[in-house]
Amino acid sequence: MNDVTLTINGKPVSGVTEPRVTLLDFLRDVAGLKGTHAGCEHGVCGACTVLIDGTAVRSCLMLAVQAEGEDIITIEGIGGSGARAGELGVIQDAFCETHGLQCGYCTPGMILAAEALLSVNTDPTEHEVREAISGNICRCTGYVQIVDAILLAAKRLGQRNDAAPSDANLV
Amino acid sequence: MKPVRFDYKRPTTIEEACGLLASDDNARILAGGQSLIPMLSMRLSRPSLLIDIAHIPELTAFVETETHIEIGTMVRQAVAQKSKLVKTHIPLLAKALGHVGHPPTRARGTVGGSVAHADPSAEIALVAATLGAEITYRVDGADEIFDASNFFIGPMLTIAPPTGCLTQLSFAKAPAVCGTGFHEVAPRKSDYALASAAAQINFAAGSGVTSIHLGIGSVGDFPERLDVDQLCGTPLDDAAIADAIHAAMQVVETVEDLHATAAYRKRVATELAIRALRDARDEISKDLNQ
Numbered sequence: 001m002n003d004v005t006l007t008i009n010g011k012p013v014s015g016v017t018e019p020r021v022t023l024l025d026f027l028r029d030v031a032g033l034k035g036t037h038a039g040c041e042h043g044v045c046g047a048c049t050v051l052i053d054g055t056a057v058r059s060c061l062m063l064a065v066q067a068e069g070e071d072i073i074t075i076e077g078i079g080g081s082g083a084r085a086g087e088l089g090v091i092q093d094a095f096c097e098t099h100g101l102q103c104g105y106c107t108p109g110m111i112l113a114a115e116a117l118l119s120v121n122t123d124p125t126e127h128e129v130r131e132a133i134s135g136n137i138c139r140c141t142g143y144v145q146i147v148d149a150i151l152l153a154a155k156r157l158g159q160r161n162d163a164a165p166s167d168a169n170l171v
Numbered sequence: 172m173k174p175v176r177f178d179y180k181r182p183t184t185i186e187e188a189c190g191l192l193a194s195d196d197n198a199r200i201l202a203g204g205q206s207l208i209p210m211l212s213m214r215l216s217r218p219s220l221l222i223d224i225a226h227i228p229e230l231t232a233f234v235e236t237e238t239h240i241e242i243g244t245m246v247r248q249a250v251a252q253k254s255k256l257v258k259t260h261i262p263l264l265a266k267a268l269g270h271v272g273h274p275p276t277r278a279r280g281t282v283g284g285s286v287a288h289a290d291p292s293a294e295i296a297l298v299a300a301t302l303g304a305e306i307t308y309r310v311d312g313a314d315e316i317f318d319a320s321n322f323f324i325g326p327m328l329t330i331a332p333p334t335g336c337l338t339q340l341s342f343a344k345a346p347a348v349c350g351t352g353f354h355e356v357a358p359r360k361s362d363y364a365l366a367s368a369a370a371q372i373n374f375a376a377g378s379g380v381t382s383i384h385l386g387i388g389s390v391g392d393f394p395e396r397l398d399v400d401q402l403c404g405t406p407l408d409d410a411a412i413a414d415a416i417h418a419a420m421q422v423v424e425t426v427e428d429l430h431a432t433a434a435y436r437k438r439v440a441t442e443l444a445i446r447a448l449r450d451a452r453d454e455i456s457k458d459l460n461q
Contacts, residue, residue: 002179018172019178019179020172020173020177020211021172022172022174022177022208022363025172041173041212042212043205043276046273049275052278053251055275055278056275056278057206057278057279058275058276058279060208061204061205061208061209062204062208063208063221065223066201113274116274133282134275134360134361135272135273135275160273169381
């Protein structure tokens with residue numbers, strides 16, 4: 001058994017785990033954060049996408065012990081914080097508005113992939129959006145409304161002027 | 172949790188990693204894990220010890236020498252893709268990296284890990300074999316260098332020493348005027364390719380085309396170079412390119428699986444090789460006309 005200490009959504013989390021436990025299982029079973037979804041569990045579907053230092057990665061393709069000391073954001077860390085705690089983030093809101101989800105299973109991964117894109121590219125083209133979510137499979141929507149949602153979120157993030165500094169990297 | 176039980180070690184020097192590797196016959200090196208971890212989850216790989224080399228600082232080095240670019244084995248694919256050194260001096264690798272997996276797998280996957288893993292459809296292995304990159308392994312305290320063009324011998328099989336640790340890949344810098352092309356066909360974007368082709372034409376003012384590198388992947392058990400040297404010194408017209416590639420493909424052995432027949436792979440690889448070489452030629456024409 002190994003000790004693992006990492007930061008999840010800004011809070012330090014420690015746990016004892018076998019080396020064979022993936023980061024996905026650690027997040028769900030040790031940290032109790034069930035928003036990160038287990039899909040194929042071998043790197044094909046993207047449902048388990050999380051952010052490490054702001055970059056989208058697959059949590060099923062990483063062992064929890066490899067994530068020692070890393071700074072991880074899951075879907076639970078994406079909504080509003082501070083005075084806006086409990087509210088949806090801009091990207092989440094956009095998914096609701098454009099009907100960017102149906103069954104919702106792929107949605108956390110899609111939103112984190114979108115977050116990773118919009119944090120480095122504030123005005124992506126449709127092609128860039130499709131490239132960013134190319135590793136995330138959705139079997140309901142046909143992707144059109146997901147792409148619409150991300151483009152709408154990009155537009156809103158570009159126009160708004162109320163971003164509190166603490167929200168800047170979480171929206 | 173799906174993998175078998177194993178121990179996990181996180182060395183901080185290459186020597187320590189090699190020592191651990193020698194201490195256990197069933198030890199495996201873990202680099203980015205984007206190929207190994209799925210194999211663990213499916214229990215296709217059942218190691219007793221995983222040696223995580225992500226915390227060995229010298230393995231993430233990116234070094235420019237007068238003639239070569241040396242890429243440490245732990246350099247992430249996403250880092251290499253954004254690198255100016257790669258764009259300027261290894262344009263073929265820069266082109267291929269966009270086809271490697273997806274953004275989230277490129278963020279973790281490494282350049283060296285892909286070569287060591289030796290998947291027949293791996294783009295980085297194809298580029299290394301096509302360009303004859305030098306692959307350095309640390310074995311028993313000494314460096315052993317392999318030529319990538321005859322390094323791969325089967326699916327997930329190389330001539331690498333079992334107790335060695337891949338430390339770096341070294342690519343010769345492309346000349347100031349050169350053209351490249353890369354094409355692949357996959358069932359969906361960034362999935363395992365059913366056929367792929369990489370081409371680079373080196374050019375020197377005064378002497379014209381100095382060398383042509385052409386390789387195909389996903390078609391046989393390993394990435395393979397095609398010999399089209401007879402095209403050097405010719406005008407590289409479409410017909411000559413097609414003839415040379417058809418002739419070179421005669422001797423290529425193709426494999427068949429659930430996803431595509433051998434005949435399909437061969438036909439598609441031939442066409443992709445033609446397109447890649449034409450792209451490379453057209454890039455040079457464009458450069459020279461500017």
